[in-house]
Amino acid sequence: MTIESKYGVPTVALHTDKFDRVVHSVAATNGMGRLRQVFVPQPVMGKSARELRAYVDGNDPLTGRQVMLEVVEGLTRPFDDGDLGPAEFDRSTPRLVEPDTEENLHRLFLDNHWTDCLPIVLPSEERVAAMLAGTRRKPNEIVGRMRPTHFREAWEYTVEKVAVNAVMAGARPEYFPVILALAATGVSARGSTTSSMAAMAVVNGPVRHELGMNAGTGALAPYNHANATIGRAYGLLSQNLQGGSVPGLTYMGSQGNNYAYNSVTFAENEERSPWEPFHVQHGFRRTDSAVSVFTGCRSTAFTLGLRERHWREHVGNMLRGMDPHTPPTLLLDPITARQFIDRGGFLKMDALIDWLYDTARMPAGEYWDYQLVQNYIYPRATFGEEPWASKLKAAPDELIPMFRREDIHVVVVGGETNGYWRIMGCTYQKTVSVDEWR
């Protein structure tokens, strides 16, 4: 769109037909509703040159017209007045929904894609007022902006709007500062990506105990009210405050992701961790309360403990089982955290991360052939961006690091009923203060 609107070059955009609604919607909300767009069948990925030539010679599956006729026309047929539309228009969001019965409102919220398809608490004025009492911030204060994907416009939201979604999730007012902090990250837990992302939220500091959050047995499971509803609120506020998360329009995750129901939200088990808490590793004090957000959560690896003889190989196998585009965050039960010290001598977290970085290697030829590496890393490498440009010089059978060291993280969580642990493939985004939102 930039080349057409900013540089004045007549342009046709090509897409696969599955993206019909989303690309028309993105163009319209970017003020380019009449952008010339042509569609070919899905998929392009993995098709041979001959098969793709048939796409070129064939018809646009949405219009039934020849693809190349539409392309040539798109560059040469003048716009008429009907193509140009209004110069600008406002879109507003009313504060209140038209009064109705509870039954009808529940149906309306479901039909409007305002829920996660589970029952919600209707956000009455009384309930929202009670939620707002959980912070000293003013209801009309702007908290942030969010969008489901890079191409879409960011929507803005206030403290009151976040409170509405917190009520819907069933959260209690005392949880509200954590929920506001999550909203303030601007990181969506409902990304539109076809890869079906989910978010992960890790809470640190005194607020964990104040809210009775679970960092022990079953911390990642549906057994704690604060963990469950804070995480659910993060998902609901993301989909509603960013302007939707509707399959085919503002959500394109091909398979979807069950982690999205509560965004893998838990507290770190700081008391049983042998290392500094996660937020302290990221510039906060132990006495601060903070929440850290990660995105991805598509790939996981799992095992029990660290065996004396082959633990290095076992961990290496787990790391190589992850897609190399998304870095690893180890979620260690305290038993296994201490085993990493006993087996490997990693008294400092830095030493463990150094070892993980060095262990996660694969032949360069295999690494560069991963589709996501081709899509997102190879282009950056070819234009000289480090560390990938150096990796590109490796021979095909040379073992190269799969991840950047700074992208590897470790969080301690679990109740020590056993030493099970997992690797979550996810990208650390940021850590934000909860205290600022009290």
Added chain:
Amino acid sequence: MKAKITVLNPAGFPPKVTRKELAPRLPTLEGKTVYLVDCRFDDSDVFLKQMQAWFAEHMPGVRTIFKPISSVYLNDDPATWEEIKARGDAAIVGVGH
């Protein structure tokens, strides 16, 4: 009759939409230079090279240049857009999927 209640709308605030100008179309592609811009997404390069072959066969008077963007599609690419503005007449960008 069941009582009606008032609840708040959970949606955020969208920005105002301002129409952007679209570039004037060309009277013809004959004798023009058309950039085929590869957004570097899942075999888009293979597809665009087939489109380049189509132009060579069916519209040989059109000069085509295959041009991958400089990084990933998530980043703006002013160097490429400047090049197309300076040396080209039109662009076909794809394949979004």
